[in-house]
Amino acid sequence: MFLSTHALAGIIISQHVHNVPEAFGLGVLSHYVLDMIPHGDENLGAWVKEKLVRRLPITFLTDMGFLALFIATVRIKNEWPQPHLALAAIIGAMLPDLIWSGYDLYRMFIIKHFPTARHYIQQVTRLETFFEHHERLHKWFHTRINKRVTFKVGLAMQAVLAGALLYASVR
Template identity: 30%
Template sequence: MFITLHAAAGALAGELSPSYPSAFAFGFLTHFPLDMFPHGDRGFGHRAKHGRAARAYTLMVIADAVAALALMYGAILTGRFDKPFHAFLGALAGVLPDVVVGLTEYAQVIKKSARTYFRRFYRFHTFNHNRVITFYDFGMKFGLVYQVIVLLLILKLW
């Protein structure tokens, strides 16, 4: 899933939460059901670990993160949230699992480190991400369309 979608879902969960800790917890938990659905990126990161593909993947992740920040910034500025800090915490927590996985992959692939501090979490995230997708996955273009539709539905609920 794209970071923007995880941030939007986490923000919605955070907005609906009664407290800061629950906003963070519910935002974090929104990540996993979204990753279970086929969304076209199953092997994308694994194909992009070296050379030009790695640079293109890195630029795509940066663009996605900037889009997520712009979306949250715009929503907070326009008053879309009654509890903006709750929404912010939810959005932050919604993308946190992918940040942990990204740092783990960076340590393993780029730095060739045998140490992985979040090894169990990494395995859980990978299992969750690939559970349904193992049997069926969309192509990247269809996955992008699917994610945009889900994002629009979440934005409608804001």
């Protein structure tokens, strides 16, 4: 699911809570709940990796463009929550995918090119163990509803979902 869709859920959460831990915690939780909705972009990662240098910036910037648009809309409608709460909730809501991408980068660069450093990083921080546990957790939520949808259907569903979340955040 796109980061901007998750971030919208974070914005809504931050409109209803009063402290940073709450905003952040509920943000993280909302990520896993939204990920349960079949969203058809399972192959997007593989598609991006095929031409990483070109496709990663395009995908990321499109996603962030939508996020900027959502934030601008909420601000124009004067429903923008307190900045520190919004930031905490948005980061929380995007975090599981950032960790997931972090694991990909870790596999592609550290594991592949620096096997010795990998050994020490794992010894000292247990980073790889953490990544593996998180990977399982993330996947668990993705596979709760066993319904596969195509990329196009998933995209349409996400557009509806994002529209509904945006509506909820400014009404």
